[in-house]
Amino acid sequence: MTYYTVINCMDGRVQRPALDYLTDRFGVDYVDSITESGVNGALARREDPALVESILRKVSISIDKHHTIGIAVAGHYDCAGNPGDKDHQNRDTVEAVRFLRERFPDTPIIGLWIDENWTCLELDV
Numbered sequence: 843m844t845y846y847t848v849i850n851c852m853d854g855r856v857q858r859p860a861l862d863y864l865t866d867r868f869g870v871d872y873v874d875s876i877t878e879s880g881v882n883g884a885l886a887r888r889e890d891p892a893l894v895e896s897i898l899r900k901v902s903i904s905i906d907k908h909h910t911i912g913i914a915v916a917g918h919y920d921c922a923g924n925p926g927d928k929d930h931q932n933r934d935t936v937e938a939v940r941f942l943r944e945r946f947p948d949t950p951i952i953g954l955w956i957d958e959n960w961t962c963l964e965l966d967v
Contacts, residue, residue: 844870845908847901848954849885849938850916851923852877856956860916863954863962868911874904880923882915882931885938898945905949913949915939918956931955932965939967 846864850856861873876897878884888894904910915938917924917931924934935953942951953965 843872844868845872845874845904845910846870847874847876847904847908847910847913848916849876849881849897849901849913849942851881851918851921852879853918853921853923855960856916856918859956859960859962860914860954863964864914867964870911872908874900874908874910876900876904878923880921882917882934882938883921883924883926885915885941886934887937888941901942901946905946910949913942913946913951914954915942915951916954916956916962919958928955928957935965936967939965 848860850860864873917935939953953967955963
């Protein structure tokens with residue numbers, strides 16, 4: 843069994859696009875989902891240390907117990923928890939990816955953008 847991990851907004855509209863993209867792109871059996879409202883912004887700004895530590899703990903479980911082959915951080919169109927346009931979302935996602943790469947240097951980490959058509963696109967990070 844192979845796993846990938848996605849750190850995604852809790853918004854139900856973005857769950858399936860991310861899961862489908864990651865299973866197709868990486869050929870994994872399962873995707874561990876870590877969700878919070880506006881999570882890319884939370885990881886980019888790190889204003890809530892308890893929330894950040896909770897997310898990092900969950901990522902560590904995915905790495906240690908499921909041997910995840912990679913991590914994706916997603917931002918999306920029309921996010922209520924981290925309001926902002928595509929540029930704002932992508933800046934936050936890129937910063938979140940950079941932060942996670944520092945914390946988990948042995949695990950590949952990518953950024954995703956889920957657009958207004960619920961299409962998942964990989965960012966160049």
